Amino acid sequence: MESTSHLILVDDDHEFRRLLGEDLRRRGFSVEAVADAAALDGLLAQRLPDLIVLDWMLPGEDGPSVLRRLRANPRTRAVPVLMLTARNDEFDRVFGLEIGADDYLTKPFLPRELEARIKAILRRTRSPGTQPSLAPRRWRIGPVEFDTVARTLTLPDGTVQPLTGSEFALLSLFVQHPNEVLTRDYLMRATRGRGADVFDRAIDIAVSRLRAKLESDPQVPRAIRSVRGQGYVLAAPVESIE
CATH class of the missing domain: 3.40.50.2300 (Response regulator)
Known part of the structure; x- marks a missing residue:
């Protein structure tokens, strides 16, 4: 460091x-x-x-x-x-x-x-x-634009949502693995390190915070979906736009 x-x-x-x-x-x-x-x-x-x-x-x-x-x-x-x-x-x-x-x-x-x-x-x-390789600067996740340099989400109505460091790290993983189930253990190790004090709800809370910014209705998530007993999957269409 x-x-x-x-x-x-x-x-x-x-x-x-x-x-x-x-x-x-x-x-x-x-x-x-x-x-x-x-x-x-x-x-x-x-x-x-x-x-x-x-x-x-x-x-x-x-x-x-x-x-x-x-x-x-x-x-x-x-x-x-x-x-x-x-x-x-x-x-x-x-x-x-x-x-x-x-x-x-x-x-x-x-x-x-x-x-x-x-x-x-x-x-x-x-x-x-140390982040996943994000060669494109911007990604489109469904109707939402993800800027990996500014670390923001731009919603369909033009609203810009800044991401915290943890939210950015989590979403960076998801866009590199679209339609792939990522386990809670993998997400914890990838975003918090092997020495993190792991407890059951930590990743669930982090995903919930990200959904609140990414999803049009966080209570009925369509972009980041839960897979019971396993983890989460980015189910929205993903494409690089720059």
Whole structure:
């Protein structure tokens, strides 16, 4: 990983924040560490990081609320976010992914595990060399246009939907394998890495988020269909257009 990868660490525990920030810097990252949402907003107004490490429990505005704001803002919605929490609860993990987290790590953790998670997220959201080969810049998926450079979907009515890093990685896999059933395990390994903390609903949540942007009616999906007991298939017609 390049030493220029710039992270923002948001955690209100001063000693934890100091020690973790120092460790990440020793591992080659550029790190700015802040205690709350207001300080994060100040940094984001100046420049966007490559990734945000965001604690769940913060004073004032908590982590999930911050994450919702980031995903609702066109300027920050594609910034990868790894959430930290001291609560080892599957509901929290599901909820964090549902509202747009790219990954989730429970305290306490080994610093090298955090490093591995960060690198995995950055590989799939920033480095073209680690994504499936997408020689065409644009694809047509049914009536929707997928721009792999801008990382957007353009709907039939002209609405442009930006994709988060996770959504982009997932859709990139689907367009390379149209009409092919991709198992949940394959999708997890391909988009999150072998070291990911796998739990049953993680990929289902990711597909649901992608369907919400791609499908005209996400409740009756026609583009990305479920295959019971196996995984998902991109059933819509796919063609490269540039």
